[in-house]
Amino acid sequence: MRQKKIKRILGNVLSAALIAxxxxxxxxxSGNVGQNNESAANTAAQTGEDVTxxxxxxxxxxxxxxxxxxxxxxxxxxxxxxxxxxxxxxIDFTWVPEDGYNDKxxxxxxxxxxxxxxxxxxxxxxxxxxxxxxxxxxxxxxITDSETLPNLSQANPNIxxxxxxxxxxxxxxxxxxxxxxxxxxxxxxxxxxxxxEPETIDxxxxxxYKFTYEDPDGNGKDDTYGLNLCKYMGPFDLMQTxxxxxxxxxxxxxxxxxxxxxxxYREALDWFRKIYEDGLVFSDFAVRDSATWNxxxxxxxxxxxxxxxxxxxxxxxxxxKNQIPAVTGEGYASMKMMIGLARDENSEMRSRALDGxxxxxxxxxxxKTEEDVMKCLKFLDKLCDNEMMxxxxxxxxxxxxxxxxxxxxxxxxxxxxxxxxxxAGLNQLNCDIPFKxxxxxPPIELTPVRQELKELQAEAEKYIVYNPALGYKIxxxxxxxxxxxxxxxxxxxxxxxxxxxxxETGLENAWDTWLKQGGDKLIAEINELYHADxxx
Numbered sequence: 001m002r003q004k005k006i007k008r009i010l011g012n013v014l015s016a017a018l019i020a021x022x023x024x025x026x027x028x029x030s031g032n033v034g035q036n037n038e039s040a041a042n043t044a045a046q047t048g049e050d051v052t053x054x055x056x057x058x059x060x061x062x063x064x065x066x067x068x069x070x071x072x073x074x075x076x077x078x079x080x081x082x083x084x085x086x087x088x089x090x091i092d093f094t095w096v097p098e099d100g101y102n103d104k105x106x107x108x109x110x111x112x113x114x115x116x117x118x119x120x121x122x123x124x125x126x127x128x129x130x131x132x133x134x135x136x137x138x139x140x141x142x143i144t145d146s147e148t149l150p151n152l153s154q155a156n157p158n159i160x161x162x163x164x165x166x167x168x169x170x171x172x173x174x175x176x177x178x179x180x181x182x183x184x185x186x187x188x189x190x191x192x193x194x195x196x197e198p199e200t201i202d203x204x205x206x207x208x209y210k211f212t213y214e215d216p217d218g219n220g221k222d223d224t225y226g227l228n229l230c231k232y233m234g235p236f237d238l239m240q241t242x243x244x245x246x247x248x249x250x251x252x253x254x255x256x257x258x259x260x261x262x263x264x265y266r267e268a269l270d271w272f273r274k275i276y277e278d279g280l281v282f283s284d285f286a287v288r289d290s291a292t293w294n295x296x297x298x299x300x301x302x303x304x305x306x307x308x309x310x311x312x313x314x315x316x317x318x319x320x321k322n323q324i325p326a327v328t329g330e331g332y333a334s335m336k337m338m339i340g341l342a343r344d345e346n347s348e349m350r351s352r353a354l355d356g357x358x359x360x361x362x363x364x365x366x367x368k369t370e371e372d373v374m375k376c377l378k379f380l381d382k383l384c385d386n387e388m389m390x391x392x393x394x395x396x397x398x399x400x401x402x403x404x405x406x407x408x409x410x411x412x413x414x415x416x417x418x419x420x421x422x423x424a425g426l427n428q429l430n431c432d433i434p435f436k437x438x439x440x441x442p443p444i445e446l447t448p449v450r451q452e453l454k455e456l457q458a459e460a461e462k463y464i465v466y467n468p469a470l471g472y473k474i475x476x477x478x479x480x481x482x483x484x485x486x487x488x489x490x491x492x493x494x495x496x497x498x499x500x501x502x503x504e505t506g507l508e509n510a511w512d513t514w515l516k517q518g519g520d521k522l523i524a525e526i527n528e529l530y531h532a533d534x535x536x
Contacts, residue, residue, distance in 0.1 A: 058090070060118065062119075063116040063119045063120065065097075066097050071426060072421045074418075075400075082391060087382045087388070105126065106126050109127070131362075132166060135364060136365070137364070140169040149377055149378065149381045151381045152380060152431065152433055159175075159356045161470070162474070164474075171362045173431065179354075179461040180309060180460070181307070183309075184305050186335060186336075189217065189303045191326075192218065192327050193216055199345075201341055209278065212279060217300055224302070227280055227303075227306065228305050229288070230285055230290045242350055243271070245265045245267075247353060248470075249468055249469035256469050256472075256527055272498045276499060294314070294315065298318050305335070313453045316334045316335045319333040320334075355470060363377070384431055384434075389432070389436070396423075400419060437454065475529055478522045482522075486522060489517070493511070
């Protein structure tokens with residue numbers, strides 16, 4: 001056998017009284033968005049109604065990330081004009097490159113009322129500090145107005161909790177798939193070795209062992225590994241939930257405790273150490289660059305991949321595109337996508353839940369009045385309409401896409417960066433509430449493997465394990481200042497134990513050090529907030 005070593009209180013649930021108050025205090029804007037004054041007058045004349053003028057466009061300033069350029073090219077102005085007409089807004093964009101966004105955000109937060117009205121941000125320490133200082137509007141009394149905000153009012157209350165600072169809702173989250181984590185294995189390798197689909201952790205171990213030692217690719221060489229790992233520790237966070245371990249924190253006897261203090265975590269940790277000692281993973285995984293993480297899957301060196309469910313899907317697409325033959329001699333190589341695993345035959349399948357959002361939009365005090373706040377929210381709400389989602393993600397009909405005879409959207413600019421630049425970056429504006437998971441009209445025609453992915457992500461929500469501390473950590477003073485360092489310490493300690501750099505005594509000593517460095521204060525603060533939350 002090969003030996004491979006290497007050294008607060010949260011805000012109350014919004015009451016019906018608040019909703020009624022909000023509806024009474026914030027009337028709907030007159031006129032139909034996107035309809036010009038002339039057409040409005042004609043419609044009114046035809047129906048015998050009084051002719052009223054549409055409101056003047058609202059001048060809104062927005063700061064967002066620049067991931068892939070900004071709207072430009074021959075049709076960029078046309079896209080922006082359509083966006084502004086639909087939302088009845090005049091938009092002043094501040095586009096900031098991703099690699100300098102946090103620096104720019106820090107400077108922007110120091111500008112007081114000169115900030116943009118809407119800012120896209122993550123809930124980092126500077127943002128939390130700005131919220132505590134009163135830089136942002138509390139959106140609690142606005143978000144429930146289902147008549148004015150038909151989309152945003154459908155926000156998931158559990159996810160909203162994660163954007164509450166000192167009982168105030170400081171942001172509208174950008175919705176993401178909850179059941180996105182999963183894993184996959186080389187289906188053709190398993191077929192060649194006569195392995196059934198794994199259901200339990202023991203089944204997975206058997207697969208990893210045989211993928212490593214029983215020549216799954218049939219080349220007669222000792223050149224394969226079971227599990228593909230790199231220095232990114234996400235796979236361990238996911239796999240430990242299969243052992244009954246919580247997602248970051250877990251409720252026990254009326255308190256929240258970090259998962260590393262539970263026996264399930266320790267069981268998972270010992271299993272990780274075993275697969276390392278048994279040589280079922282790269283001996284140097286802890287220093288392997290995450291940028292090349294997919295390569296061992298592409299080149300047939302590893303058979304199991306754990307992270308997002310779409311990871312195995314992308315590997316299958318790579319095999320098909322490059323016509324990599326299956327080791328069984330039939331068709332192309334492929335990956336079987338999986339949601340999670342059960343601890344044993346008497347347990348249910350489990351998987352780790354994502355937080356369900358990718359950052360938030362805050363409304364700053366640059367929005368001077370409650371009317372301005374509601375107009376900012378209406379702008380974000382309109383961007384969740386199907387027409388705007390399609391515009392921001394796919395561009396203009398007839399130029400960037402068209403509908404085929406079967407009612408599916410056909411991409412016209414897939415290989416034309418100059419044409420697709422018309423709507424570049426606009427997908428940073430969408431909250432995607434209620435979450436549609438790409439279900440637009442017209443719909444995108446999915447390949448079989450992508451259709452399977454979509455169905456698995458929906459099914460995964462039956463099995464996902466949530467983080468019960470998610471809405472409390474951002475209100476913890478200790479987590480605001482030391483949270484990142486405390487998380488990194490636990491991650492590094494886990495790795496050291498897995499690869500044998502420390503033994504059981506060293507592990508216990510490290511966890512004691514974590515408590516002394518702020519972990520004990522963090523636990524106390526999290527539980528103070530947890531017990532004070534009457535809506536949990």
